[in-house]
Amino acid sequence: MGGKIYVVGIGPGHPSQRTFAAIDAIAKSEVVVGYETYIKLVEDLLGGKEVVSAKMRQEVYRxxxxxxxxLEGKTVALVSDGDPQVFGMAPLLFEMLAKRGISVDVEVVPGVTAALAAGARLGSPLGSDFVVLNLSPLLTPEDVILHRALKAAEGDFVIALYNPIDSGLLRRVLEVVKAVRGPSTPVGVVKNAYREGEAVKITTLGEVDVDEVDMRTILIVGNSETFVWGSYMITPRGYSRKYRL
Known part of the structure; x- marks a missing residue:
């Protein structure tokens, strides 16, 4: 009998943000595979299971x-934080299966993404069209990242910045966006959303403290309509253009 792989999005980290489907998929699995940090986030679900914990940058191994x-006939949960399609394990797994011509049953279980978690902590900055941009240069060349940042800024998209592991590249990206949007554009900075050590801050493109940012941080840059009200960052959807609010 053939096995199965659940590619499971476990959400931002806190158990309250797991979906019922994610919990069920892990419960059905005999083996759970994941980055060591993600394994710790679901350790309460791992009783009696074979667990394969991997280090950072061992995605291919996972x-x-x-x-x-x-292929041994086992049911496997391959876990990603957030959603497994959004800079997670699903694209790599499917690419490897396709390139190797391996047929195995795969089910992707969606999860709450980092951008959605950070947006919820900020209010509603993702109320209009938005772009998610991965700032890690490990797999994407820097010039491509900068080009995409420029086009997102010119298109007036709200921009969620993931994986700002290179402070120099983050500064260049913010400068590219600031040249189009202006220094007063609101920016939400959320570290460890729904995890221990959570920190939420609203600032501007001209005042972002890059030294406070690490790989656990999501930055959300507003569009031309985004505004701050009290402790909330808000991007209107456009109702005021049609209705009296």
Missing amino acids: AEVSIAKA
């Missing part, structure tokens, strides 16, 4: 182990 276990 996918290979999941495939191998499934």
Whole structure:
């Protein structure tokens, strides 16, 4: 009998943000595979299961182990934080299966993304069209990242910035956006959303403290209509253009 791989989005970290489907998929699995930090976030669900915990940058290894276990006939939960499609394990797993011509049953279980979690803590900054941009240069060349940042700024999209692991690149991206949007554009900075050590701050493009940012931080840059009201960052959807509010 063939095995199965659940690619599970566990959300931002806190158990309250897990979906019922994610909990059920892990419960059905004999093997749970994931980055060591993600494994710790679901350790309350791991009783009696085979657990394969991997280090940072061992994504290919995680996918290979999941495939191998499934081909042995086992049910596997390959866990990602947030949603597994959004800079998570799903794209890599499917690419490896396709390139190797391996047929195995795969089900993607969606989760609450980092952008959605950070947006919820800020109010409603994602109320209009938005872009998620990964700032890690490990897999995407810097010039491509800067080009995409420029086009997102010119398109007046709200921009959620993921994985700001390179402070120099983050500064260049913010400068590119600031040249289009202006220094007074609101920016939400959320560290450890729904995890221990959570910190939420609203600032502007001209005042972002890059030294306070790490890879656990999401930055949300507003568009031309985004405004701050009290402790909330708000991007209107456009109702005021049609209705009297």
